[in-house]
Amino acid sequence: MNNFSETTKQYLKSDSSLFIDGKRCTATGEEITPVINACNGKHIYSLRDASNSDVDAAVAAARSAFNSGWKTMAPEQRAGLMLEFARLIDEHSEALSELESLECATPISISVSTIRYWCAAFIRYYAGWVDKIQGDTIPGAPFLYPDNQFLAYTKYEPVGVVAAITPWNAPVAMLILKLGPALASGCSLVIKPAEITPLTAIYVAELAIKAGIPAGVVNIVQGKGETVGQYLSGHTGIDKISFTGSTAVGKRIVIAATGNLKKVSLELGGKSPFVIFPDANLEDAVPAAAMACFFLSGQNCMAATRLYVHESIHGEVIKVLTNIAEAMESGDALNPKTQLGPLISEKQRQQVHAKVEKAVEAGGVLLTGGKIPEGPGFYYPPTLIDNTEVSMDIVQQEVFGPVLAITTFGDDIEALITDINSTIYGLSGSVWTKDINKALKMVDAIDSGQVGINSHAALIPGVPFGGNKQSGWGREFGYEGLLPYLKIKAVTIKY
Ligand code: NAP
Ligand code: MG
Numbered sequence: 001m002n003n004f005s006e007t008t009k010q011y012l013k014s015d016s017s018l019f020i021d022g023k024r025c026t027a028t029g030e031e032i033t034p035v036i037n038a039c040n041g042k043h044i045y046s047l048r049d050a051s052n053s054d055v056d057a058a059v060a061a062a063r064s065a066f067n068s069g070w071k072t073m074a075p076e077q078r079a080g081l082m083l084e085f086a087r088l089i090d091e092h093s094e095a096l097s098e099l100e101s102l103e104c105a106t107p108i109s110i111s112v113s114t115i116r117y118w119c120a121a122f123i124r125y126y127a128g129w130v131d132k133i134q135g136d137t138i139p140g141a142p143f144l145y146p147d148n149q150f151l152a153y154t155k156y157e158p159v160g161v162v163a164a165i166t167p168w169n170a171p172v173a174m175l176i177l178k179l180g181p182a183l184a185s186g187c188s189l190v191i192k193p194a195e196i197t198p199l200t201a202i203y204v205a206e207l208a209i210k211a212g213i214p215a216g217v218v219n220i221v222q223g224k225g226e227t228v229g230q231y232l233s234g235h236t237g238i239d240k241i242s243f244t245g246s247t248a249v250g251k252r253i254v255i256a257a258t259g260n261l262k263k264v265s266l267e268l269g270g271k272s273p274f275v276i277f278p279d280a281n282l283e284d285a286v287p288a289a290a291m292a293c294f295f296l297s298g299q300n301c302m303a304a305t306r307l308y309v310h311e312s313i314h315g316e317v318i319k320v321l322t323n324i325a326e327a328m329e330s331g332d333a334l335n336p337k338t339q340l341g342p343l344i345s346e347k348q349r350q351q352v353h354a355k356v357e358k359a360v361e362a363g364g365v366l367l368t369g370g371k372i373p374e375g376p377g378f379y380y381p382p383t384l385i386d387n388t389e390v391s392m393d394i395v396q397q398e399v400f401g402p403v404l405a406i407t408t409f410g411d412d413i414e415a416l417i418t419d420i421n422s423t424i425y426g427l428s429g430s431v432w433t434k435d436i437n438k439a440l441k442m443v444d445a446i447d448s449g450q451v452g453i454n455s456h457a458a459l460i461p462g463v464p465f466g467g468n469k470q471s472g473w474g475r476e477f478g479y480e481g482l483l484p485y486l487k488i489k490a491v492t493i494k495y
Contacts, residue, residue, distance in 0.1 A: 003334060007095040008102075016198055017048045017222050019205040021061035022215025027054050029223055033195045038105040038342045039332045040376045045103075047198050049223030052231050055190070058219040059237035062161045062188040065216025071158050071186045075131035082127035082183055085211035089176075090120040092207060096200055100172050101333040103197040105341035105378075106296060108334050111172075118459070119176040125461035126180035129482055133185065141492075151493045156486040158186035159263060160239030163232045165225070165253070167245045168194035168344055169299045169400075175204050177267075177476050178242050179218065180461075185485035188217045190238070192229050196344065198222045225249065236260045242484065243267070244301075246398075247424070247470045265474035265484040267301065268467055269398040270427030273420045274304035274456060275442065277433035278312045284454065285432040286317055289404070290324040292430070292456040294382050297330075297340050298402040299348075302428040302450075302457040302465075306388075306395055307406045308416060314408050318386055321404075322368050325382035332377075342378040343401055349378045352401030359385050359394035359405065369402070390419045398425070413438075417445040426468030430456040449475065 004012075017027035029049035037044050050058075089096070097111035106114075135154030144150070164178035171193055182189050193201040201220045208218045221228055229249075233241055233256035240263040243253045247268040257264045274289050276282070292304035309317045330340035343349045349372065356370045369383030380401055388395050388405040395405050409416045420429070430452035431442040439453045449466045452458060459465065459477070466475035474484050 004098050005095055007092070008098045011095065011099065011203060012045065012199075016045075016202045018050060018054055018058070019202045019218070019220040020054070020058045021065075021219070022209050024202060027051065027222065029054065029228070031224065031227070033198075033223065035103060035196060035198065036345070037102060038344055038378045039334075041346070041378070045199065047195070047222055049195070050221040050228050055221050055228060055231055055235065056237075058190045058221050059161060059232075059235055061216040062190050062219050063237060065214050066158070066161055066186075066188040070188055070214055070217050073186065075133075078183070078186065079127045079130040081212045082123055082130065085183075085208055085213060086120040086123035086127065088207040088211055089123065089204070090116055092203070093120075096172055096203055098334070099199045099203060100170075101341075103199040104168050104171055104344060105333040106170065107338040107341050109336050109338070110296070114170065115172050119173055122176050122180050122461045123183075126184040126482070129184045129479070133482070133486065135488065145494060149495050151495065153491050155489050155491065156185075157489055159485050159487050160187060161237060162187045162189045162485065163235070163238045163241045164189050164191040165229050165232070165241065165243045165245065166191065166193050168197040169296060169301075171197040172200045172204065174244055175201060177244070179204075179208070181476070181482045181485045182242070183213065183217070185482060187240070187485050188219075190219045190221060190232060192221050192223070192225075192232055195222065195224050195228075230256060233257060234259055238262055240264070240484070250472070263484065265476075266467075266472040267476060268427075268470060268472045269425060270301045270303070270467065270471050271306060271396065271398055271423045271425045272302055272304045272428040272430075272448065272457070273306045273308055273446070274429070275308040275416070275420070275431045276310065276313065276317060277431070277435070277438060278310045279434050280432035281434065281454075282313065282317065282320070286320045287324060288432075288456060290321060290328075290382070293404040294325070294328060294340060294402045297343055297380065299344060299400050302459075304428070304430065304456050305399060305404060306420075307404055308409050308420065309406060311408045311410050318367055318384070318406065321384060325368050325384055328382050330379055330381070340382065340402065343380050344378070346378050348400065349380050352380055352399055352403060355394060355397070355399050355401075356383055356385065356403055359388065359392055362392045362394070364388050364392065364394060364405070367406075390422050396423050413441075417442070421445070421447045424470040427466075427471040428452075428457045430454075
């Protein structure tokens, strides 16, 4: 606690339960949610959940802000507010990253760089779209008006009030992913962050107000998914839900949205493949495979948790990979040297460990890791399981921990493709080879929203990201990420 900046210390003394109509307010729900530091298991914060009437108030504030000037604000003014918001995120990145590392144990070096460079850049990128959201003119209506004295054009309008429901694994970036396109389109939001990571959300909302974004455009309600999240998803005052989280909860969101047929976009789980061909540059590919799996201790949706390695290089790859995994610095999230933090909770750690044990029982060979360490905190070591195959749960199911399933392939590329496409997911993936023909064949064959060649999961603001199959509906990032926040209006004129 003593190592924190003064801003962070002050913030931790304040009430972060609700942010409605530009102000913090105290929640009136019954339940209290504890926030635990995953690095040592100690309690850091207690949060009162929102009640249904708190959620109603947030939705009403978002509607009122939407209707009273936000949806019609001149593009250059809206873009200017977003640029100032981005500048403030950068300016406040120290406190924000301390809070993020505290609430979800992201190593501080990763938090700082994500918030300062990536989050601010993402908002700036979408600020650049504000004055480029434009429709078309459509010529001719031959049967109706042969004299051609007719014009049709389209215009985009903001979809309205958005409920954004986000997970705990990168809390600031998850908020920013919703805020960028929503603000650029002129939508207002009610955001429900994960109950176990509530600390950063209100800080970000306050920066939006400081930037001059009108009160009521960004509202935060906190609390449990099955109560607060469920009520918000079913709320008839909401026009659209933007959800990031598990596939199982995504399906519940879809059902809850049917009442008023809200628009729904979903960013869900993944089981992304990382394929190393024998001609790949192994000096690049093997460290990248480790990074792609172990980044955020495997608690990220695009994690490459299935490694497909050609039989001719298998021995060499697993040797180097084992060395890398064993050399990774795990430790307290606030230590700048830490590469791997703990898992988010003891429950998560037990689930990850059970999946590892089951994989070994099913014939997987543990190369390293796979043991719960002694001592405080919810740490789990980088774990490599060799000899896995398509029928095993460890190859099919998301683990959300630092666990890599390694499968060997031979020269039958069609069999490899069938295996790669066998999971219910289709989020990310990468192929590593110097042969461009082989790489492009794999790009065409892999059923996922993103495929990298000699790079894994490019989270670049302009590049669409999202899932095929049960990894989601729609895309975030880029122009495609803006479209779910817009509705098109066709205007027809007879003159
Ligand atoms: P989760 O359990 O699905 O929770 C996500 C959010 O939904 C949380 O805010 C949660 O609230 C809320 N929620 C839970 N039940 C709900 C319900 N019935 N109605 C409405 N909201 C509800 O996911 P998680 O465990 O936090 O995050 C891990 C998952 O997210 C993984 O599957 C991962 O792959 C996925 N993810 C995907 C992406 C992507 O871009 N594709 C990015 C990051 C994570 P509470 O936490 O308060 O219960
Ligand atoms: Mg959850």
